[in-house]
Amino acid sequence: MKLKFTLLATILATAATTLNADMIYEIPVTTIDAENTTLAAHQGKVMLIVNVASKCGFTGQYENLENLYQKYKDDGFVVLGFPCNQFGGQEPGTSDDIKAFCSLTYGVSFPMFDKIDVNGDDQHALYALLTDESAAFPGKIKWNFNKFLVSRDGTVIERYGSMTNPESGKITKAIEAAL
Numbered sequence: 001m002k003l004k005f006t007l008l009a010t011i012l013a014t015a016a017t018t019l020n021a022d023m024i025y026e027i028p029v030t031t032i033d034a035e036n037t038t039l040a041a042h043q044g045k046v047m048l049i050v051n052v053a054s055k056c057g058f059t060g061q062y063e064n065l066e067n068l069y070q071k072y073k074d075d076g077f078v079v080l081g082f083p084c085n086q087f088g089g090q091e092p093g094t095s096d097d098i099k100a101f102c103s104l105t106y107g108v109s110f111p112m113f114d115k116i117d118v119n120g121d122d123q124h125a126l127y128a129l130l131t132d133e134s135a136a137f138p139g140k141i142k143w144n145f146n147k148f149l150v151s152r153d154g155t156v157i158e159r160y161g162s163m164t165n166p167e168s169g170k171i172t173k174a175i176e177a178a179l
Contacts, residue, residue: 028148030114032083032095039126042111044152045076046178048166049130051118052081053090053144054101061145062106062168068175069110075179076152079110079166083127084118087143091115114155118146128158136164151178 007073007120017128025040039047048066062081083098085091091124095114102108114125118141130148131138136149137159147160159175165171 006128012112019160020063020169022154023129024126024150027129029124031124032099032112032114034095034114039080042078042080043154045078045177046072046152047148047150048077048079048171049126049148049150050079051084051116051127051141051144051146052112053084053087054093054098056087056090058162059090059145061166062102062108066106066108066110068165068166068172070153072175072179073110077175077179081108081110082118082124083112083115084144085115086117086119086141090144130159148173149178 025043026038027040028036030036045050048065050061052062052065053059060088063082069077081102083091084093093101098115099112103149116127118124118127119142120170125175127141131140136156143162147164147166149157151157157178159169
């Protein structure tokens with residue numbers, strides 16, 4: 001009986017993961033240029049989804065994220081930046097302000113999106129999918145520059161906190177394995 005229950009639980013967990021993997025590409029998002037879209041354009045790529053902020057102690061990670069993007073983009077990798085002002089008011093600007101800051105200060109060329117909430121009542125659907133209790137790595141986002149590595153099939157591979165440098169061996173090895 002225990003074996004049957006374990007097998008059923010494994011099947012249901014796999015089905016939920018697959019369902020969530022497919023769902024990630026259907027969630028509506030808005031680009032930093034105010035274009036409504038989904039993540040479908042990135043289907044089949046390894047994605048690093050990051051909540052970002054321009055006035056944070058971790059803002060220098062923009063440079064690391066851009067370096068990763070440049071290094072692996074031709075292999076099917078993309079960084080997706082989602083500005084968020086929920087942590088210490090560290091992303092107070094408009095989309096135009098954010099875009100100009102990222103471009104001029106860090107040469108950011110990876111896709112950026114409109115400012116969103118990653119926690120709370122107005123939590124964006126993408127972050128609800130990434131962090132809810134049925135997610136692979138559940139739990140609230142604690143600060144800016146949390147990172148989710150997503151496989152080519154839309155499955156979340158790993159979650160990294162703010163303190164983990166995007167160019168750390170931990171992340172680069174996981175990206176290379178996913179590619």
